[in-house]
Amino acid sequence: MSEPLLELKNVTIRFGGLTAISGFDLHIGDRELIGLIGPNGAGKTTAFNLITGVYQPTEGAIHFAGRTTLGQRPYQIAKRGIARTFQNIRLFGSMNVFDNVRTAVQVHRSHGIRDALVRMGGFRRGEADVEKQVMELLEIFSLHKQRDEMAKSLPYGDQRRLEIVRALATKPKLLLLDEPAAGMNPTEKVELMKLIRFVQEKFGLAVLLVEHDMKVVMGICERIAVLDYGLKIGEGTPAEIQKNPKVIAAYLGQEAEHA
């Protein structure tokens, strides 16, 4: 394998006296589907926030597509090709479905204030082009019929789907999904697994999936990393993870007791 798309080396972040993540190494190659699991409070979402530039690591290095992301703000990292969804859905509440996606499409456009004001032919062609891109995306995920509905009025599963569509509209190379199965019933979860695989293949993406639900993670990920109290306690294929004693103790053991 050539150099990884995303590489975290010895990443540590402390909030005051609390070490949320310690010496975390992770690499993701092109078009890989990687899972990141761990009990509550293990630092999974913190890892996402480090990768997307919401937090800066106290120590360590993060490289994306061969260049560091340290010191870059979230919008700059998003422009470089990392898109994400959020654990607690963060759609643009005062916009309809179409505009939620339209907002994200503009990242790679050069149209600015002047075009919006002068509104010459170029602007109109640009806007028509944006509309075409948005509608194509919405159609792929069969959300096109709801284009004029307010994003927040969609059913829960559709909101999750729309968040993924919005993330894809930024044309990412890496898609981070933060607990996309949260709050879904078993049927919806199966649909979601299909959707994630479909997205990864259709758009040729690498996906990093944070998820609580073992079935989902084990079902679709090629490789899984396990965090516990900010430390990586295991990494490997789903089969290896299921046999890893540390992982079983930290996570799967609890899961088994509940089941």
Added chain:
Amino acid sequence: MMHIGAKRSLLTAILIAVVVSLFSAHFNRYYRDVAIDVAINIILAVSLNLILGHTGQFSLGHAGFMAVGGYIAAKITLVFGVTAVAWAQPLIFLGALLVGGIVAALAGLAVGVPSLRLRGDYLAIVTLGFGEIIRVIFQTSETFGAATGLVAIPKWTTLGWGFGIAAITVYVVGCLVNSTYGRGFIAVHDDEIAAGAMGINPVRYKVTAFVIGAFFAGVAGGLYAHQKTTLSPGGFDFMKSIDIVVMVILGGMGNTAGVIAAAVILTVVQEPLRALGPLRMVVFALIIIVLMMLRPQGLFSFGKKKGASA
């Protein structure tokens, strides 16, 4: 298509403004003054709507931007305009308004940049402080007449100027927001973190909103100066900023038509209340309280229109 509609409505508004201004000599002077106040308040409310309604930045400093534009424009007129030949005066007026607006925009930049780390209440306090600082600067500056202010400013603001510029303001803010680029303002308003994750630079959008909003507030200040013919620092106090905020909230945040309607109503309603003397502000406040209780989402918000932004 929205943008064609926007251009047409701009042209219509300018045409109305021109026709009205041709006949304005026949209007009762009092009504003409009230109408010009309406136009100025439309400019103020629509420009604040870009900052507060669309972008969600709570600014209590709009009167400060207005003061900057008003004083600068008035000073330019007093120095260059009064002695100028008649045909040059409209050009000097236009120049004075533009320079006033540009200086106000620079003030907007100055406030916008350090305020970016602040949100909500904290930003409101900073902008409030800014407004007061501006007022005190003019109050102590001899060049700008100190506490007396500037007097004998020529009364150049006509209905045509007022509504012409109001139409331009509505057009500019409308076009900005109703474009793919402009979705960024609303994205920042809705959820800054999500906006950042979509590649939108919240800082740039916030500063842009402040600069453009401040520019039009400055131009409104220039119109106001050439309407009242005297300027005193007291006219730009905190209460003036509050008045404009009330227009935006009452009209419905981010709802341009509603904000315009609120600006018209709140300006006109004040007039008959003048007869009440000191009780005027009490009644005015009561009207606002009742309106807010009846329609907390804004007077003219009837739920988001479907596809309103397409």
